[in-house]
Amino acid sequence: MLNEKSVVVTGSTSGIGLGIARSFASEGANIMLNGLGDAAEIEKLRAGLESDYKVKAVYSPADMTRPSEIADMIAQAQGELGGVDVLVNNAGIQHVAPVDEFPPEKWDQIIAINLTAAFHTTRIAVPLMKAAGWGRIINIASAHGLVASPFKSAYIAAKHGIVGLTKTVALEIAEQGITCNAICPGWVKTPLVDKQIDAQAAVHKMPRDDVIRKVVLAKQPTKSFVKIEEVAALAVFLAGDAAASINGASMPIDGGWVAH
Numbered sequence: 001m002l003n004e005k006s007v008v009v010t011g012s013t014s015g016i017g018l019g020i021a022r023s024f025a026s027e028g029a030n031i032m033l034n035g036l037g038d039a040a041e042i043e044k045l046r047a048g049l050e051s052d053y054k055v056k057a058v059y060s061p062a063d064m065t066r067p068s069e070i071a072d073m074i075a076q077a078q079g080e081l082g083g084v085d086v087l088v089n090n091a092g093i094q095h096v097a098p099v100d101e102f103p104p105e106k107w108d109q110i111i112a113i114n115l116t117a118a119f120h121t122t123r124i125a126v127p128l129m130k131a132a133g134w135g136r137i138i139n140i141a142s143a144h145g146l147v148a149s150p151f152k153s154a155y156i157a158a159k160h161g162i163v164g165l166t167k168t169v170a171l172e173i174a175e176q177g178i179t180c181n182a183i184c185p186g187w188v189k190t191p192l193v194d195k196q197i198d199a200q201a202a203v204h205k206m207p208r209d210d211v212i213r214k215v216v217l218a219k220q221p222t223k224s225f226v227k228i229e230e231v232a233a234l235a236v237f238l239a240g241d242a243a244a245s246i247n248g249a250s251m252p253i254d255g256g257w258v259a260h
Protein backbone atom coordinates (compact mmCIF):
# COMPACT_ATOMS: atom_id res chain seq x y z
CA MET A 1 0.00 0.00 0.00
CA LEU A 2 3.03 2.30 0.24
CA ASN A 3 3.75 1.74 -3.44
CA GLU A 4 4.41 5.11 -5.09
CA LYS A 5 3.58 7.09 -1.95
CA SER A 6 5.86 10.10 -1.45
CA VAL A 7 7.85 9.98 1.75
CA VAL A 8 9.90 12.90 3.08
CA VAL A 9 12.41 11.94 5.76
CA THR A 10 14.34 14.79 7.36
CA GLY A 11 17.89 13.99 8.46
CA SER A 12 18.07 10.90 6.27
CA THR A 13 21.69 11.04 5.14
CA SER A 14 22.70 8.97 8.18
CA GLY A 15 21.57 6.70 11.01
CA ILE A 16 17.89 6.15 11.79
CA GLY A 17 16.63 8.50 9.05
CA LEU A 18 18.57 6.66 6.37
CA GLY A 19 17.27 3.33 7.72
CA ILE A 20 13.70 4.66 7.57
CA ALA A 21 14.23 5.93 4.01
CA ARG A 22 15.53 2.50 2.95
CA SER A 23 12.62 0.66 4.57
CA PHE A 24 10.03 2.85 2.86
CA ALA A 25 11.88 2.50 -0.46
CA SER A 26 11.86 -1.28 -0.04
CA GLU A 27 8.04 -1.01 0.18
CA GLY A 28 7.97 0.78 -3.17
CA ALA A 29 7.64 4.37 -1.89
CA ASN A 30 9.36 7.32 -3.55
CA ILE A 31 11.74 9.08 -1.19
CA MET A 32 12.97 12.57 -0.47
CA LEU A 33 16.28 12.41 1.36
CA ASN A 34 17.43 15.39 3.40
CA GLY A 35 20.38 16.08 5.63
CA LEU A 36 23.93 17.26 5.85
CA GLY A 37 27.07 15.59 4.55
CA ASP A 38 29.45 15.17 1.68
CA ALA A 39 27.66 15.87 -1.64
CA ALA A 40 29.23 12.90 -3.45
CA GLU A 41 28.33 10.51 -0.59
CA ILE A 42 24.75 11.77 -0.52
CA GLU A 43 24.44 11.36 -4.29
CA LYS A 44 25.67 7.75 -3.87
CA LEU A 45 22.94 7.13 -1.27
CA ARG A 46 20.26 8.71 -3.48
CA ALA A 47 21.28 6.77 -6.59
CA GLY A 48 21.62 3.59 -4.47
CA LEU A 49 17.99 3.86 -3.33
CA GLU A 50 16.84 4.22 -6.94
CA SER A 51 18.86 1.26 -8.22
CA ASP A 52 18.29 -1.04 -5.21
CA TYR A 53 14.53 -0.51 -4.95
CA LYS A 54 13.45 0.80 -8.40
CA VAL A 55 11.83 3.88 -6.86
CA LYS A 56 12.33 7.60 -7.38
CA ALA A 57 14.67 9.22 -4.84
CA VAL A 58 15.39 12.94 -4.69
CA TYR A 59 17.47 15.00 -2.27
CA SER A 60 16.85 18.31 -0.56
CA PRO A 61 19.78 20.06 1.13
CA ALA A 62 17.41 22.10 3.34
CA ASP A 63 18.95 23.15 6.65
CA MET A 64 16.38 22.37 9.35
CA THR A 65 17.32 25.56 11.23
CA ARG A 66 15.99 27.65 8.29
CA PRO A 67 12.21 27.89 7.81
CA SER A 68 12.52 29.18 4.23
CA GLU A 69 14.64 26.15 3.25
CA ILE A 70 12.12 23.85 4.94
CA ALA A 71 9.38 25.43 2.81
CA ASP A 72 11.55 24.89 -0.29
CA MET A 73 11.97 21.21 0.66
CA ILE A 74 8.22 20.60 0.87
CA ALA A 75 7.69 22.51 -2.41
CA GLN A 76 10.37 20.33 -4.03
CA ALA A 77 8.58 17.19 -2.76
CA GLN A 78 5.37 18.49 -4.29
CA GLY A 79 7.07 19.28 -7.61
CA GLU A 80 9.26 16.19 -7.93
CA LEU A 81 7.32 13.51 -6.03
CA GLY A 82 3.78 14.85 -6.47
CA GLY A 83 3.11 15.63 -2.79
CA VAL A 84 3.91 14.54 0.74
CA ASP A 85 2.01 11.42 1.77
CA VAL A 86 4.29 10.50 4.66
CA LEU A 87 6.34 13.04 6.60
CA VAL A 88 9.00 11.68 8.94
CA ASN A 89 10.48 14.36 11.20
CA ASN A 90 13.76 12.74 12.17
CA ALA A 91 16.62 15.27 11.93
CA GLY A 92 18.23 15.75 15.30
CA ILE A 93 21.41 16.68 17.11
CA GLN A 94 22.62 16.34 20.68
CA HIS A 95 24.80 18.31 23.11
CA VAL A 96 25.66 17.14 26.60
CA ALA A 97 26.47 19.66 29.39
CA PRO A 98 25.11 20.70 32.81
CA VAL A 99 22.36 23.29 32.50
CA ASP A 100 24.48 26.04 34.08
CA GLU A 101 27.22 25.42 31.51
CA PHE A 102 24.93 24.77 28.51
CA PRO A 103 25.93 27.07 25.62
CA PRO A 104 22.87 29.19 24.72
CA GLU A 105 23.64 28.89 21.01
CA LYS A 106 23.59 25.06 21.34
CA TRP A 107 20.22 25.29 23.12
CA ASP A 108 18.82 27.38 20.25
CA GLN A 109 20.24 25.04 17.60
CA ILE A 110 18.85 21.89 19.26
CA ILE A 111 15.40 23.41 19.74
CA ALA A 112 15.44 24.59 16.10
CA ILE A 113 16.46 21.25 14.55
CA ASN A 114 14.84 18.77 16.98
CA LEU A 115 11.54 20.64 17.54
CA THR A 116 10.83 23.80 15.54
CA ALA A 117 11.71 22.17 12.19
CA ALA A 118 8.92 19.63 12.79
CA PHE A 119 6.46 22.46 13.37
CA HIS A 120 7.43 24.02 10.02
CA THR A 121 7.34 20.79 8.00
CA THR A 122 4.01 19.87 9.59
CA ARG A 123 2.34 23.27 9.12
CA ILE A 124 3.29 23.24 5.42
CA ALA A 125 2.60 19.54 4.71
CA VAL A 126 -0.77 19.26 6.51
CA PRO A 127 -2.72 21.26 3.86
CA LEU A 128 -1.33 18.91 1.16
CA MET A 129 -2.38 15.86 3.19
CA LYS A 130 -5.82 17.35 3.85
CA ALA A 131 -6.27 17.96 0.11
CA ALA A 132 -5.26 14.35 -0.58
CA GLY A 133 -7.54 13.04 2.21
CA TRP A 134 -4.71 10.86 3.54
CA GLY A 135 -1.43 11.38 5.32
CA ARG A 136 0.95 10.10 7.96
CA ILE A 137 3.16 12.24 10.19
CA ILE A 138 5.76 10.30 12.13
CA ASN A 139 7.94 12.19 14.59
CA ILE A 140 11.13 10.56 15.78
CA ALA A 141 11.15 11.62 19.43
CA SER A 142 13.09 9.56 21.98
CA ALA A 143 12.76 7.76 25.31
CA HIS A 144 13.93 11.24 26.34
CA GLY A 145 10.58 12.54 25.12
CA LEU A 146 9.01 10.61 28.02
CA VAL A 147 11.64 10.63 30.79
CA ALA A 148 14.74 12.70 31.54
CA SER A 149 18.43 12.13 32.21
CA PRO A 150 20.89 14.75 33.48
CA PHE A 151 22.98 17.01 31.21
CA LYS A 152 20.69 16.92 28.18
CA SER A 153 18.39 19.85 28.96
CA ALA A 154 17.91 21.11 25.40
CA TYR A 155 17.50 17.67 23.85
CA ILE A 156 15.01 16.53 26.50
CA ALA A 157 13.06 19.79 26.31
CA ALA A 158 12.88 19.43 22.52
CA LYS A 159 11.86 15.76 22.67
CA HIS A 160 9.17 16.37 25.31
CA GLY A 161 8.07 19.26 23.07
CA ILE A 162 7.73 17.05 20.02
CA VAL A 163 5.61 14.59 22.00
CA GLY A 164 3.29 17.52 22.83
CA LEU A 165 3.27 18.69 19.21
CA THR A 166 2.43 15.14 18.14
CA LYS A 167 -0.63 14.99 20.42
CA THR A 168 -1.88 18.42 19.36
CA VAL A 169 -1.54 17.77 15.63
CA ALA A 170 -3.16 14.34 16.09
CA LEU A 171 -6.27 15.97 17.55
CA GLU A 172 -6.45 18.57 14.80
CA ILE A 173 -6.21 16.19 11.83
CA ALA A 174 -8.02 13.15 13.24
CA GLU A 175 -11.05 13.39 10.94
CA GLN A 176 -9.08 13.98 7.76
CA GLY A 177 -7.58 10.52 7.11
CA ILE A 178 -4.29 11.69 8.61
CA THR A 179 -2.50 10.38 11.70
CA CYS A 180 0.35 11.86 13.70
CA ASN A 181 2.43 9.71 16.03
CA ALA A 182 5.82 9.74 17.72
CA ILE A 183 8.36 6.95 17.95
CA CYS A 184 10.45 7.03 21.13
CA PRO A 185 13.62 4.99 20.65
CA GLY A 186 16.04 4.13 23.42
CA TRP A 187 19.72 3.82 22.50
CA VAL A 188 20.27 3.03 18.83
CA LYS A 189 23.87 2.72 17.61
CA THR A 190 24.25 5.51 15.05
CA PRO A 191 26.89 8.21 14.40
CA LEU A 192 25.04 10.46 16.91
CA VAL A 193 25.54 7.87 19.66
CA ASP A 194 29.07 6.92 18.59
CA LYS A 195 30.11 10.53 19.24
CA GLN A 196 28.59 10.34 22.74
CA ILE A 197 30.39 7.06 23.46
CA ASP A 198 33.70 8.66 22.48
CA ALA A 199 32.97 11.71 24.67
CA GLN A 200 31.99 9.56 27.68
CA ALA A 201 35.07 7.35 27.23
CA ALA A 202 37.23 10.47 27.43
CA VAL A 203 35.38 11.89 30.49
CA HIS A 204 35.32 8.60 32.43
CA LYS A 205 38.77 7.47 31.16
CA MET A 206 37.15 4.11 30.35
CA PRO A 207 37.45 1.77 27.33
CA ARG A 208 34.58 2.14 24.82
CA ASP A 209 33.14 -1.31 25.63
CA ASP A 210 32.90 -0.44 29.34
CA VAL A 211 31.24 2.87 28.47
CA ILE A 212 28.69 1.05 26.31
CA ARG A 213 27.85 -1.49 29.05
CA LYS A 214 28.13 0.60 32.25
CA VAL A 215 27.19 4.10 31.09
CA VAL A 216 25.27 4.09 27.81
CA LEU A 217 23.12 0.99 28.24
CA ALA A 218 22.74 1.37 32.01
CA LYS A 219 19.09 2.43 31.61
CA GLN A 220 18.21 0.05 28.77
CA PRO A 221 17.05 -3.20 30.46
CA THR A 222 17.85 -5.42 27.46
CA LYS A 223 21.47 -4.16 27.63
CA SER A 224 21.60 -4.13 23.89
CA PHE A 225 21.10 -1.40 21.31
CA VAL A 226 17.79 -1.02 19.51
CA LYS A 227 18.39 -1.79 15.83
CA ILE A 228 17.90 0.90 13.19
CA GLU A 229 15.85 -1.64 11.20
CA GLU A 230 13.48 -2.11 14.17
CA VAL A 231 12.78 1.64 14.37
CA ALA A 232 12.34 1.75 10.59
CA ALA A 233 9.90 -1.20 10.65
CA LEU A 234 7.78 0.61 13.28
CA ALA A 235 7.70 3.72 11.08
CA VAL A 236 6.57 1.66 8.08
CA PHE A 237 3.90 -0.01 10.25
CA LEU A 238 2.59 3.39 11.41
CA ALA A 239 2.25 4.42 7.77
CA GLY A 240 0.17 1.35 6.90
CA ASP A 241 -3.56 0.64 6.95
CA ALA A 242 -3.30 -1.50 10.09
CA ALA A 243 -2.20 1.62 12.01
CA ALA A 244 -5.06 3.85 10.83
CA SER A 245 -6.50 4.08 14.37
CA ILE A 246 -3.16 4.77 16.07
CA ASN A 247 -3.15 8.54 16.47
CA GLY A 248 -1.44 10.84 18.97
CA ALA A 249 0.59 7.96 20.40
CA SER A 250 4.20 8.17 21.59
CA MET A 251 5.51 4.66 21.19
CA PRO A 252 8.59 3.54 23.12
CA ILE A 253 10.98 1.17 21.34
CA ASP A 254 13.60 1.11 24.04
CA GLY A 255 14.16 -2.39 25.43
CA GLY A 256 12.06 -1.44 28.45
CA TRP A 257 13.82 1.82 29.46
CA VAL A 258 10.69 3.85 30.24
CA ALA A 259 9.15 0.91 32.14
CA HIS A 260 11.48 1.90 35.02
Ligand code: NAD
Pocket residue numbers: 010011012013014015016017034035036037062063064065090091092093113114140141142143184185186187188189190191192193
Ligand atom coordinates in the same frame (compact mmCIF):
# COMPACT_ATOMS: atom_id res chain seq x y z
P1 NAD B 1 22.59 10.81 13.09
O1 NAD B 1 23.57 11.81 13.60
O2 NAD B 1 23.08 9.52 12.54
O3 NAD B 1 21.63 11.47 12.00
C1 NAD B 1 21.12 12.76 12.14
C2 NAD B 1 20.64 13.25 10.80
O4 NAD B 1 20.16 14.61 10.97
C3 NAD B 1 21.76 13.31 9.76
O5 NAD B 1 21.26 12.94 8.49
C4 NAD B 1 22.14 14.80 9.76
O6 NAD B 1 22.73 15.22 8.55
C5 NAD B 1 20.78 15.42 9.98
N1 NAD B 1 20.89 16.80 10.43
C6 NAD B 1 21.58 17.32 11.47
N2 NAD B 1 21.47 18.65 11.49
C7 NAD B 1 20.67 19.00 10.43
C8 NAD B 1 20.18 20.23 9.92
N3 NAD B 1 20.50 21.41 10.48
N4 NAD B 1 19.40 20.20 8.82
C9 NAD B 1 19.09 19.01 8.22
N5 NAD B 1 19.52 17.83 8.66
C10 NAD B 1 20.30 17.83 9.77
O7 NAD B 1 21.60 10.57 14.33
P2 NAD B 1 20.50 9.44 14.64
O8 NAD B 1 20.94 8.76 15.89
O9 NAD B 1 20.16 8.66 13.44
O10 NAD B 1 19.28 10.38 15.06
C11 NAD B 1 18.11 10.54 14.27
C12 NAD B 1 16.97 10.95 15.16
O11 NAD B 1 16.69 9.90 16.10
C13 NAD B 1 17.25 12.20 15.99
O12 NAD B 1 16.08 12.99 16.07
C14 NAD B 1 17.58 11.62 17.35
O13 NAD B 1 17.31 12.53 18.40
C15 NAD B 1 16.64 10.44 17.39
N6 NAD B 1 17.03 9.42 18.37
C16 NAD B 1 18.22 8.78 18.28
C17 NAD B 1 18.54 7.83 19.23
C18 NAD B 1 19.83 7.07 19.20
O14 NAD B 1 20.14 6.37 20.18
N7 NAD B 1 20.60 7.12 18.12
C19 NAD B 1 17.65 7.55 20.26
C20 NAD B 1 16.44 8.23 20.33
C21 NAD B 1 16.13 9.16 19.36
